[in-house]
Amino acid sequence: MTIHREGYRILTWTFVLLAAxxxxxxxxxxxxxxxxxxxxxxSLVILVLFLQFFRSPGREPSYNDKYVIAPADxxxxxxxxxxxxxxxxxxxxxxxxxxxxxxVHVNWYPVSGRIRYLRxxxxxxxxxxxxxxxxxxxxxxxxxxxxxxxxxxxxxxAGAVAKRIIYYPHEGDLIRQGAELGFIRxxxxxxxxxxxxxxxxxxxxEKTRGNDTVLAELV
Numbered sequence: 001m002t003i004h005r006e007g008y009r010i011l012t013w014t015f016v017l018l019a020a021x022x023x024x025x026x027x028x029x030x031x032x033x034x035x036x037x038x039x040x041x042x043s044l045v046i047l048v049l050f051l052q053f054f055r056s057p058g059r060e061p062s063y064n065d066k067y068v069i070a071p072a073d074x075x076x077x078x079x080x081x082x083x084x085x086x087x088x089x090x091x092x093x094x095x096x097x098x099x100x101x102x103x104v105h106v107n108w109y110p111v112s113g114r115i116r117y118l119r120x121x122x123x124x125x126x127x128x129x130x131x132x133x134x135x136x137x138x139x140x141x142x143x144x145x146x147x148x149x150x151x152x153x154x155x156x157x158a159g160a161v162a163k164r165i166i167y168y169p170h171e172g173d174l175i176r177q178g179a180e181l182g183f184i185r186x187x188x189x190x191x192x193x194x195x196x197x198x199x200x201x202x203x204x205x206e207k208t209r210g211n212d213t214v215l216a217e218l219v
Contacts, residue, residue, distance in 0.1 A: 004106060006166055006183045007054025014050055018043040053186070056106055059211040061178035065146075068110045068198070068216040069177060070208040071154055072190040074099040079204055084193055087117050087143055087153065092193040093200060095215055097208055099188045107167075107184065108211045109144065110192055111152050111218075112177040115169045117143035140167045140182070144175065150218060153193035156184055178211055195219070 003011065022043055025036045061069055078096035099105060119141045138158040145151045156165045167182035169175060184190075194200070198216040202208065208215070 002056045002058055003051065004054045004056035004183060006185070007050070011047075011050055011054060015047065018046065053101060053105065055104060057104055059108075059178075059209075061108070061211045063112070063177055065112070066217050067214050068152060068192065068194060068218060069108070070097065070202075070210050070213040070215050071107050071110045071181060071192060072097050072099050072105075072208065073103040073210045074190070074208055076202050076204055076206045076208060077189075079200060079202070081196065082193070084153065086119075086141055088151070088193070091196050092153070093196055093198055093216075095192045095194065095200060095202065097190045097192075099184065099190065101186055104210060105184050105186075105188070106210065107154075107156060107181040107190060109175050109177055109179050109181050110154060110215065111144055111146060112175065113144040113146040113151075115142060115171050115173045115175060116145040116151060117141065118167075118169060118171045120165070120167070138165060140165055142167070142169065142181070146218075150195055152195075152218075153191075154181065155191040155193070156182060157189040157191060158184065192216075 022040055025039050029036045074097040076095060077098045078094060080094055081091055082094045084090065084092045121139050140156045142154045143151050156167060158165055164185045168180060192215060194216050195218065197219045199219065200216045201214045
C-alpha cells in the first residue's frame, strides 16, 4: 500500500506519540498487563485507520477530452441545477460527491485545461452533506477552462471533521486530466459544476471511483 505524501508527518508523529505512551505504560505497569494490552490494541487500530486514510492508489485514467472524470472516491449525494454566483454567474449542473473518512481522500483533475480561477475561502464546518456547505464551509473554488473555452468548476469543501483542504495548482497553470489536484483530510465533499448541456452519467446514490468513474460527457 502506497502512503500519500500528505500523511508522512501526521503518521510519523502519531507513531512516535503512541510508541512513547505505550513504553511509558509498559514500565509503569512493570510489563504486560490488561491496561498495557488494551492500550497496545487501541494504538494498533489507530495506526491502521490512519494508514488506510492516507493511502494513495496511484490510478491512471483513460484520457478523453469529452469526459468529466470523478475527482474523488465517494457517493453522489446531489445532482441538481444551481445558479453559480461566484464566477460563472449563470446556471450550472452540480454533481456533489461525499467522501467519508474511509474513502481515499486524494482529489484529481476531472478535465484537462488551464486554471482560469482559483480562490480559497475560510468558512464554517457544517456537515458535508448540508445544502449550505457548498457556499458557507471552508472551501476552494477552482475553474478549469478547456481549449474550446468550455469550463468546469471544482469545489473542495471541508466537512464537520475535515479541517484542512490542500490544493496544488496556481491560477494560470496548465493541468492534465487525472493529475493530482489536492487532498482533504478526514471526511469532506467535492462539487463539480458542469455546463447545463452536459450529459450526466451518474445517478444519485451511486458510488464513484476517483480518476475512473465518468461523471458526465461534455457536448
